[in-house]
Amino acid sequence: MNFDLSEDEEMLKALTERFVSDHYDHDSRRAFLSGPGGFSGANWQLLGELGLIAAPFPEELGGLGLDATGIATVFEALGRGLVVEPLAEAVVMAGRLFAMSAPEALQGEWLEALLTGEKRLALAHAEARARDGLVWVETSAVADGDGWRLTGTKPYCAAGGGADGYIVSARISGEPGGADGVALFLVPAGTPAVSTRDWTMADGSVATSLELEGAVVPAGYRLGEDGLAAIAAASDLAALARSAEALGIMERLLADTIDYLRTRDQFGAALGSFQAVQHRMVAQYAVIEQSRALLNLALVSWGSDDFTAAVNGSRAFIADASVELGHEMIQFHGGMGVTDELAIGGGHKRLLVLSRWPEGPVAALDRYAGLLN
Structure with missing residues (x-):
């Protein structure tokens, strides 16, 4: 192929x-x-x-x-x-x-x-009790005249800092863990009864905690009919993008470490000349090749019924493997590896976030297994 x-x-x-x-x-x-x-x-x-x-x-x-x-x-x-x-x-x-x-x-x-790029939106969907793929939406939306009144908390709005608006998931019927009854609403920044608090994620990116205290939006600001289905439809390409970004970071960390091992001397010889170091580096090179193979499988599945499963399979592997690769590259650099003085530390922090947001690799693996059955 x-x-x-x-x-x-x-x-x-x-x-x-x-x-x-x-x-x-x-x-x-x-x-x-x-x-x-x-x-x-x-x-x-x-x-x-x-x-x-x-x-x-x-x-x-x-x-x-x-x-x-x-x-x-x-x-x-x-x-x-x-x-x-x-x-x-x-x-x-x-x-x-x-x-x-x-x-x-x-x-x-x-x-x-x-x-x-004049305006930017952020998805406000995850809630405190929604862990590893669990559907849990407590935020509520009730009809209010010609609009909707939204009440609830969205504490994990990634890339929400300075956003011009938020796509908020809210329950119009059913129980918090139910698969039905969730709708999406556009909530512009500055809407009355909406308060935000920015906070910093592990990689330095700015997320937002959203508090909706009876915020009212027009009826026309409701997006579609089935909010969870819409999120799932958009999630496949987003998960693919995160996995591809993680692969790129893995390649960068490996390349930077190879350069370091070629120039850093220990006991009168370059670190890269030691056989034990070479074995560990080759193992991580193999991990990158495995990650690329799984990503390529997802790419050739584009447009078929297997695409979602392939994306989840690649994410389940890359999420865990990328963090382990980051650990190895830090070890080769010693104490400097965890600081902000080198790209190694910043890259590893980004991999940590990519591996756990919006859910961990176990959830992706469970979804992959479920789609195969």
Whole structure:
């Protein structure tokens, strides 16, 4: 089977890599993380101008309609550059979810600004008792005149810092753990009776805790009919993007460590000349190749009934394997490996978040096993 990229995909890869090489080094990445929202607003605007924000959206809505291979190509390159702009959460997940489920009138108000990067949405779905794939939505929505009144707490809104709006899941019927009765609503930032508190995740990105105390949104701000089905439909490509980003980070950490082992002397010889070190590095190289093979399986399954299972299978493996690789690379660097002075530490922190958000690898493995049966 031919896994070579097409001409368009090669151009997309080159564009992403050029963005990384022109705007990212270790010091600039640290500066971006310390900015509002945990990333660079100027970079976000540039990503919009380059078309990388619009790329995952459907062509009929003004995007490029990237398929699985296109998305994986972009995010692997972003991972190698340790890019901090939240494209996976704000674009592939929240943005596409809005595009797939919002009524036409609401799309007319928001979609163009989302495609250019002028506005940004975040998904507010996870709740405190929703662990590892468990459906649990306590936030409620009740009809209120010509609108909906939302009450509840969304403590884990990834990439929510500075967002212009939130896609909030709320229960209109049934019990918190029920599979039915959950709808999605667009809640613009600044809506009365909505309070936010930003907090920093392990990788330095900024998440938001959302408190809705009877917040009222217009009836037209309800997105689609079945909220959980819409989230599941958008989640496959988002999970693929996260896995591709993790693969890119793994490649970067391995390459940086190889360079270090070639130049760091111990007992009068380069560390990389010791056989025990070589064995451990070869083992991690093999892990990267296994990860790529599983990701490629997902890519060739695009458009078939096997795609969701393949995505979950690759995520279940990569989530665990990437964290272990990060541990190994830190060990080779010694105490400096865990500091912010090297890309190793920052990359490993990002892998920790990617491996556990929005759920851990066990949930992905359970879903994969269930889809095979």
